[in-house]
Amino acid sequence: MASNKFKTFFSPPVVALGEKKEKKKFSAPPVIIGGCGRSGTTLLLSILGAHPSFYAVKNETGAFLEWEQKKINGEITEVPIRIDRLYRYILTRRIPPGVSRWCEKTPGNIRHIENIIKYFNGKVKIIHIVRDGRDVMLSKHPKDSEKYWITPQRWVRDVKAGLKFKGHPSVLTVKYEKLVKNFHETVQKICDFTGENFTEKNYPKEIMDWTCHTNIKKSRSWRKSVRELDSGSIGKWKKPQNRRRAGELLKDPKVKELLKELEYIK
Numbered sequence: 001m002a003s004n005k006f007k008t009f010f011s012p013p014v015v016a017l018g019e020k021k022e023k024k025k026f027s028a029p030p031v032i033i034g035g036c037g038r039s040g041t042t043l044l045l046s047i048l049g050a051h052p053s054f055y056a057v058k059n060e061t062g063a064f065l066e067w068e069q070k071k072i073n074g075e076i077t078e079v080p081i082r083i084d085r086l087y088r089y090i091l092t093r094r095i096p097p098g099v100s101r102w103c104e105k106t107p108g109n110i111r112h113i114e115n116i117i118k119y120f121n122g123k124v125k126i127i128h129i130v131r132d133g134r135d136v137m138l139s140k141h142p143k144d145s146e147k148y149w150i151t152p153q154r155w156v157r158d159v160k161a162g163l164k165f166k167g168h169p170s171v172l173t174v175k176y177e178k179l180v181k182n183f184h185e186t187v188q189k190i191c192d193f194t195g196e197n198f199t200e201k202n203y204p205k206e207i208m209d210w211t212c213h214t215n216i217k218k219s220r221s222w223r224k225s226v227r228e229l230d231s232g233s234i235g236k237w238k239k240p241q242n243r244r245r246a247g248e249l250l251k252d253p254k255v256k257e258l259l260k261e262l263e264y265i266k
Contacts, residue, residue, distance in 0.1 A: 011084040018087020021095075028053070028101040029123045031194055032064070032116060034109030036158035038139045038150050039131040040176040042221040045105040047179075047187065050210035053196050055099040058216055060106040061085040067115050078115045101194075110162045117170050124170060125194045128162035131176035132264045133255055134237035134246045142220075148245075156254045159262075175262075180229045 049056030
């Protein structure tokens with residue numbers, strides 16, 4: 001009960017102050033990343049964190065995972081219950097000069113796209129990152145090596161939630177494999193989508209050497225610190241020790257159907 005009182009008393013001032021700082025420091029629509037866990041959301045955030053116009057929020061705030069209805073200006077609307085987590089982060093950090101937008105990633109954001117777009121009145125950019133489910137579902141749970149981190153049900157649910165908005169002007173779908181194998185082309189596509197247009201002549205040097213310039217150098221999602229892209233992370237399901245797991249996954253009709261839709265299998 002005490003924690004609820006704390007939240008009620010402190011959240012409104014935090015949000016108000018956070019919104020004030022946000023308007024002062026950021027002039028462009030925010031970028032929000034989502035996708036099924038183990039699909040490359042942290043990698044994408046780290047890459048964008050090197051861009052001179054982006055301020056990457058290091059922590060998964062979970063600000064957009066819980067919603068409630070409130071009456072605002074006479075209309076009932078959905079608002080994120082814990083938006084204060086995002087604003088508390090912004091309030092307690094120094095925002096480097098020159099950045100124009102913040103970027104936040106929480107995998108579960110992908111399940112709340114509609115509410116997020118409405119909350120920002122369409123002035124937001126959402127990136128859905130997708131990865132071959134056979135590689136996604138190979139990851140072992142960090143707290144129990146006997147269990148897999150992502151279940152088939154979760155992968156199908158989360159990916160489908162994002163694909164519902166494929167082609168929406170506020171949503172861009174990016175494949176992990178293309179980000180790794182066709183880095184410059186994919187980053188160019190992302191920057192065009194967010195309005196950070198550039199050509200080969202004025203390609204940000206920070207992106208060329210993103211591992212040095214990013215502010216996201218460590219993450220609990222990685223076993224090691226940030227490192228250069230490695231195509232060896234693609235197609236791990238093909239290794240002999242993983243073929244049994246991959247074969248089991250393909251027996252799930254929903255998994256197989258979605259892999260076909262995403263053109264990972266024919």
